Amino acid sequence: MAGRTKLYRLLRDNENPMEEGIKAKLPHEDKTPLQHIRHGSRQDSQWISTSRHLSDIDELIRFKRKHEGWSRQCRVVEIDEQKLKLYAEMSKDIMRQLVNIMKKKAVKKPRKMMKLLTQFLEQTTGKVLDFTDQTVLDRYIPSDSFGLNEKARGYARKYSEVLVERFIPADCCIRICKR
Incomplete structure (x- = not known):
């Protein structure tokens, strides 16, 4: 398909996107995009982080290898946006x-x-928020006079963050590459 846009995600060890899709750590959580980006993977949420650019995922891998001691090979999934x-x-x-x-x-x-609705909700995709769009960035991570949100805004920009709410189905996953 010509003109297809792609997203990229650094996979956790337990994720099998080609078979199961990608499920948020806490699909029923109610964290704001600001909270998710500010705290990253240190706090679980209903958001799944992806990036618009593979080069930004490579930058994240380099950071984790340098500052968090990662030495293992990483897997990155390519997603059809x-x-x-x-x-x-x-x-x-x-x-x-x-x-x-x-x-x-x-x-x-x-x-x-309610049980059926809860199960269904876990397998649905909510919002897809593209923080490379300045209006989305300003709406969900507004600049403030005290500069409290600047770190989160910086992360969103640096890694071309696109947040996906709750679930990414397997048929949206194109391929996995090793880095």
Whole structure:
């Protein structure tokens, strides 16, 4: 597909994106994008970090090898951004339909319905936030007079951050490369 845009993600050891997709560490969490970017992988959230550029992932790997003692070979997944955005829209539509059904009909087994909704939610993609877009950066990580958000803004810029909420399906993952 010509003109396809790609995203990249440095994989954790336990991630198998080609088979299972990529699930956020805490898909039901309610952290802001600012909190996620400010604290990175030190705090679990519903966000999945990706980058617009493979070269920025390589920079992150170099940083982790130098400052965190990483010596192992790293795996990076290439993600089809268009497919991911289509999946996110489809997920939003399905969720809207489910909520409407619940509102219209008296659910006889609310616990069972909530369990199904929870399972479904874990396999849906929420927002896709591209922090290389200045308007997205300013909205979710605003500049402040005290400079408290500048570190997070710097990380978002340095690594061309694109956050994905909750889940990236396996069929959006193109290939894995070793670095």
